[in-house]
Amino acid sequence: MGLTTDEVHQRVAAGLKNEPLPPLTRSVKQIFRDNLLTLFNLINVVLAGLVLLTGSYKNILFLFVVIMNTAIGIFQEIRAKRQVDKLSLLSAAKIHICRDGQVDDYAQDAVVQDDLIMVTRGDQLPVDGVVRTTEGLEVDESQITGEADPVIKGPGDAMISGSVIIGGHGVVQATEVGHGSFIKQMAKAAKQKHRTPSQLLTIINRIIKILTITIIPLGAGLFISTLLRGESQNRAILGTVAAMVGMIPEGLVLLTSVALAAGAFTLGRHQVLVRELPAIEALARVDTLCLDKTGTITSGQLKFDRLEPWGQVPAQVAETRLAELVTAIDDDNETAQAIKEAFGTPTVQAEAVLPFSSARKWSGAQFNGQSYVMGAPEFIYETVPVDLQTHIQTLAKQGYRVLLFAHVKALTTPKPSEPQAVGLILITDELRPRAKETFGFFANQDVALKVISGDNPVTVASIAKRAGIAGADQLIDMSQVGTTPDFDQLVADYNVFGRVTPQQKESLIKAYQAAGHTVAMTGDGVNDLLALKQADCSIAMATGSEATKSLADFVLIDSNFDAMVQVLNEGRRVINNIERVAALYLIKTMYSAALTLIFIFMSHSYPFEPIQLTPISTLMVGIPTFFLALAPDYTRITGRFMKQVMEIAVPSAICVVGYILTIMLLGSKFQLNFATTSTLSVLMTGIISLNALLIAARPLNRFKIGLVVLIASLFLLVFLFGGYVFSLVSLWNWSLAWIYLPLVISAYPVFVLLQNGLGKRVLSKIRWR
Missing domain, CATH: 3.40.50.1000 (HAD superfamily/HAD-like)
Structure with a gap:
């Protein structure tokens, strides 16, 4: 009968109601919090505050890039969350509950105390309970006890939430729900395993940890050394902020998370x-x-082909006994359903039932004073008779799934006693x-x-x-x-x-x-x-x-x-693209850290202002990585993340540092002011970054070539029309052209020499995890 509707309402009002499973995704509030409240965001806000003290308001433009990156990350994750949540509802388990004499499907959080729950093979119990009736109920409690051996449950036996029904069926009355149930403490362990975290995120977080330790002391050192050289406080602040902003790979962790979230969204569209x-x-x-x-x-749609009699039992009698056996066992697996469809369900009174078990691989029942079993021959006989085994092998080679139907003396486990073959059940699976x-x-x-x-x-x-x-x-x-x-x-x-x-x-x-x-x-x-x-x-x-x-x-x-084809491709696309674009983020981090360390001990000011890094961060990193991260790339994962990244990042950073030091020397020789040397530094850093972008984008296609050409054109427009905004001097100066043109022309061959020669020799001696 089960509870009445009024009794259910009373228990809900008393708080005796179950709770839903923990969600698969973070809440919108958590997504906002985790994307906004990060250490690097805090550092960026503090740096922006310091820039405000100088009155050079345009130099806080770097904060706009950070805000846009964070906003994109939040948008993508919320979009993926909605897709995952929608699919979670489609795949959510339904609980079969008897109320008012009717069995209906309910969500897990609809269960109340004293509900009668119908359980069968494959179900997982959402609450603690006690068995009321059973037909050979076998339970796997390994998620709770650690023991994988099935436990047979009888009327009055306790059932712990999280248990899996691996055989038989029965009725369980809920005794503890919600906070009171065992699964409240064990929900995550019982419902979802915890795997090793993403290798990519582990490596990237390791980089972040190292940066966190070094970025603040390096920034403090540069600030103090700049003041000690007699530079103004404003110059010291702007130089230090530029150095620290350059060292922060603000989009790297974000891009990885966004790429994975976008992958989940794409897969959701493929069900x-x-x-x-x-x-x-x-x-x-x-x-x-x-x-x-x-x-x-196979499709999983099994079809009963025929029953081949074996021994002295007539075919019609064998078929009748098989139909009675399947009806008595009352299993709901595919094999049982196929046989029921072929023979129907005759009336039979079972005296004992042993439903199918994955470990035992056979099922059986006693009725009319006789015991019968069906299942895998090797698990019913101690030794399968040679003639029977030979015939089974012949049928198996024809693609049949062959089950033994046998009369036994008793339903003993793990094997029945004294089996005698009655027939062979032939099942086809397309x-x-x-x-x-x-x-x-x-x-x-x-x-x-x-x-x-x-x-x-x-x-x-x-x-x-x-x-x-x-x-x-x-x-x-x-x-x-x-x-x-x-x-x-x-x-x-x-x-x-x-x-x-x-x-x-x-x-x-x-x-x-x-x-x-x-x-x-x-x-x-x-x-x-x-x-x-x-x-x-x-x-x-x-x-x-x-x-x-x-x-x-x-x-x-x-x-x-x-659909697994799409899953594999989507995974490879995400990982390959992250490996490709990570180098572009780390180039800026590496040369910024190196320059900061060098300029602590130099008499020159740090070569950039914060505003001057914006074109490089946006055009050479932000925009192209967004498009490259979405490009198709389904090649096999190589497991060379760090080595592949460093093969691009190390030579590029060395080039940038080398050219900036060269510009500092030329500036001293030709008496160039800070605005001029910083403009040349931005120019050469952009040229080197563009070369790195070309390498990272390989193999090139029309889209990627167009992307690189667009980025190069926008970078050129910055110098032509954005000089005032980005604190850059005009390059339309022939006396200045004699300095920067040779540098620009030499950039590509020097970069290639380092990337293919020195860089690979150095990297080959380093073992990257």
């Missing part, structure tokens, strides 16, 4: 729910993809329409495909071969490897693994990781939970179990595995 942004990066680095057969290679194209794409992208399934290895290999998966002939039956197999050797020798238990799936993933591979795992059932948790990246189908969807990194909303 892919991204549960963790770093997972986009993790999948981009994957080189081994482990596939579960059902729902990934390939997904575009399976060959999808797997061919992954193979071309150097992603090794492995098939790990609970089905007969011969059947699995046959289907894998039809799908065009390489190495399908290298198969093994995991039910025959013993209790302590050498998993490292197994993953080295085989590509198709059949009759795999959930624990073996997890061990196979561990073995691939131990061999240095980055592993992704696909799955849709509770038998995949352990492997999905262990994998570097996990993918679940929306049609799979709620427990599986709740911990996967990606949920394919329309259960279309072909």
Whole structure:
């Protein structure tokens, strides 16, 4: 019967109501707070305040760039949040609750104390409760206890929130909801695993940490040394602010976060729910993809083909007993549904039931004084008879999924006693329409495909071969490897693994990781939970179990595995583009830090004012990186982030520092004032940055060439028409042209010499993580 509507209202009013799961995304308030309240934003605001003291108001223009970067970051993250939240609603688990005598679907936060919850295989219990009725209820409490062995539950037994139903079905009465439930403390651990943070963000945050330690003392040192040289306070402030602004890579962390958020938004449009942004990066680095057969290679729509009698039982009698067995067990998995569709559901009174379990791999029931089972032959017999095994192998090679239907003396575990074959159940499973194209794409992208399934290895290999998966002939039956197999050797020798238990799936993933591979795992059932948790990246189908969807990194909303092509491409695009543009941010940071250190001990003022860095920050870094970060680039991830960045950044920074020191020497020789030397410094820094942009944009295409030409034209316009705004002197001076033209002409060959020669020799001796 369950609670009445009035009783539900009373419990809601008393606060005895469950709570929703923690959201996958940050709130809008948190997004604003985390983007605005950063250390670098604080430093920029303080620096802007110091510039205001000088009265040179145009020199706070750098703050406008910071504000625009932050605004773009907030906009992109909120846009991605809305997309993820929308998809989260589509994939949210529904709870089956009996109220007023009717069973309906409810959201998790609709559960109240004393509700009667209908649970079945694949469900995850959202509250603490007690079992009221059960049909072979088996529970995985490993997320709470750490033990993966299934626990059989009977009437009156306690159930802990976060438990996963792996066999049978039953009714559980909610006893503790909301704050009182165990899952309140364990929600994140039970519902969502915590992976290693983004490698990109880890490296970038390491750079930020180093800068945080150095930027303030360097700025203080430059300010004091400028005053000690007799320069005015205003000159000391403007020089120090320019140096510190130059050292801050204000858009680098932002661009990485925005790129990942934009990736999540793009994938959302392809019906892919991204549960963790770093997972986009993790999948981009994957080189081994482990596939579960059902729902990934095949459509998951099983069809009963026929029952082949075995032994002395007539075919019609065997079919009747099979129909009665399936009705008595009352499982709701795909195999049971296919048989029910073929034979219907005759009336039968079950005396004992043992529903299907992923670990046991068979199910059974006792009725009319007789016990019958169906499932994997290897898990029913101690040793499958030779003639029966031979026939099963023949059928499996034809692509059938073969299950044994047998009469047994008793429903003992882990194997029934004295099985006698009654017949062989033949199930067909069709390939997904575009399976060959999808797997061919992954193979071309150097992603090794492995098939790990609970089905007969011969059947699995046959289907894998039809799908065009390489190495399908290298198969093994995991039910025959013993209790302590050498998993490292197994993953080295085989590509198709059949009759795999959930624990073996997890061990196979561990073995691939131990061999240095980055592993992704696909799955849709509770038998995949352990492997999905262990994998570097996990993918679940929306049609799979709620427990599986709740911990996967990606949920394919329309259960279309072909969407993984877009996921892999999007991940590679994000990572490759961030690697490409990070160098442009770090060039400014590196030469600013080097110049600050040098000019602490020089008699000259720091060569820039804050306003003069704005064209460089905007035109040479901000605008082009925005476009380059969105460019298509689906090449394999190399794992050379720091080395690739430094191959561009180090030679560029050395060039900038070298040319600025040269300009300082020429300024002393030709008695050039600060306005002139700072203008020449901006010019040469822009020219070097433009060369670095050309390198970072490779391989060039018409769009990228057009972008570089546009940036160069805008930079030229700054000198032609923006001299007053950016404190630049006119370059239309022939006496000055004799100085800067040779410098401009020499910039490209000097840059190339450093980039291809000295830079690579130095970098080859350094090990970058």
